[in-house]
Amino acid sequence: MKKAVLQVALDLLELKRALQIAQESLDGGADWIEAGTPLIKSEGMTAIRAIRDQFPGSVIVADMKIADTGAIEVEMAAKAGANIVCILADADDSVIAEAVRASRLYGTRLMADLINVADPVSRACQLESMGVDIICAHVGIDQQMIGKKSIDLLTTLSDQVHVTLAVAGGIDATTAGQAIHCGADIVIVGGWIVRSANVTESTRLIRVEMDAPSLLQMEKRSRDEEIRALLMQVSSPNVTDAMHRKGAMQDLISISGNVKMVGKAVTVQTVAGDWAKPVEAIDLAQKQDVIVINNDGCTHIAPWGELATLSCVSKGISGVVIDGAVRDVDDIRAIKFPLFAKAVVPNAGEPKGFGEINSEIRCCGQQVSPGDWIIGDESGVVVIPAVRAYEVARRALEVRKTEERIREEIRRGSTLSEVSELIKWEKR
Structure with missing residues (x-):
């Protein structure tokens, strides 16, 4: 031949x-x-x-x-x-x-x-x-x-x-x-x-x-398996670059530091630290899902703590995002669970049962619908609309590849400005 x-x-x-x-x-x-x-x-x-x-x-x-x-x-x-x-x-x-x-x-x-x-x-x-x-x-x-x-x-x-x-x-x-x-x-x-x-x-x-x-x-994989595998290879900055600087949640802290989560959103709307719906969502979530909680930005009462986190670990849940506060962070850090919140406080709310599970919510400045893909790491958390998840994941991988080559050229002695020819390509 x-x-x-x-x-x-x-x-x-x-x-x-x-x-x-x-x-x-x-x-x-x-x-x-x-x-x-x-x-x-x-x-x-x-x-x-x-x-x-x-x-x-x-x-x-x-x-x-x-x-x-x-x-x-x-x-x-x-x-x-x-x-x-x-x-x-x-x-x-x-x-x-x-x-x-x-x-x-x-x-x-x-x-x-x-x-x-x-x-x-x-x-x-x-x-x-x-x-x-x-x-x-x-x-x-x-x-x-x-x-x-x-x-x-x-x-x-x-x-x-x-x-x-x-x-x-x-x-x-x-x-x-x-x-x-x-x-x-x-x-x-x-x-x-x-x-x-x-x-x-x-x-x-x-x-x-x-x-x-x-x-x-x-090996034949489902579309969700393909999306997950792609997102596990990239970072949250890669994803926002792929989405033209969109999708990033605001003011979140990675409680456990250098951890990563990827999964489909299970959304929770609660108020004033009411932890009933957030905890009930654990039972509804599937393995590798991410629970996304809107606590209306309330940072003086926590709707989440160590025991809820342990429940997530036993269910195989990928991570949790809270537009609000969390407590028991020493225990959560010890198990390296991916949890992202706005603040840390010792106060817990009461399980009153107000709110909803799997409705569209607004969390940390982003609209989140059930089934949207969430990626989180030490750089932050990004929401990917479900309808574009495969496309965005593929584009994010291309971003990562481009950075790999640029990184190598910088290691060889160039600078980012030289590699990118910034002066030539500045907007006129």
Whole structure:
């Protein structure tokens, strides 16, 4: 079987960083280097020229995502040093035809990207008949965040077209081999490599899996299990970044310090330290849920203490959030239970039974509905609306990956300002 090609997509904004990552990925076994669309938009044809100058013997892919003026944009990329130029598969047929003619004139190949195409199989067959050299089964990052998979798209194409097939979008060391089994000739990897703290090793792992793909099936998990597993890998700051600085609760303290909780909200409305409904909620909660209590911000009477906490431990509850006060914190800290509150007081209320369980509440400045996802750690607590939980969890993981690479570059002697090119990107 012909060896599959590993293409690394440099989807960054900064050319200096892209060139360093390109070198590290080639050291790890990458075959082709792609000037990603963000890099081309940021640096223009200078990016392609710089990659060609630094890697004269490598195949360079220019992800132009051409939608119009096919001949002009192919010419631009080809003259800058690209061997392969990418066009949007849903561009008008006249644009495709012009791009094909230009690619023949300038000695490049044309790759058509099927991102967002309504009928990808039919369109791929049309593109093949029009002379496109490579068809790319691509699910974009925003689509990945809501659960769509490029491997599924690749599978629908593998028996329908006869030109070279590429796959892109969310490919990592666990899915690279699967892509080969599903018919990919070219495996395009972006974030899993370029955001890695160790680009060379991450590339090597992909290369190994591509060269000897395993047949192991990934364990099937429910959507809730997937969300939980993703959120356990990220921090509350990662999540707020993924939500565009939204969702963070206000004025909370992690009573047990460096602990973490992730779970679906069981909401409680109570007043003036009345601890009946908060305690009753323990019996209604499921394993790994988070109990979220609105005590109307009352901080001189506690609706929660050690005995309620022990009950949570026995039920396997993930944590508790209180818009109000807590007591018995020495005992709670001793068992390292994730509990977040506004204040600590010794006073307990009475179990009068006022309030509600599993109604929509407002807690620490955030609306919380039953079933919303809650993540809490020493940096704070964030509410994720249930309808967006999978998407936000996926985006938070991307945030974490980006930070890993930046952290590594700072360790090598750069600064955050230098890595981010802050002066260039300040708002004008």
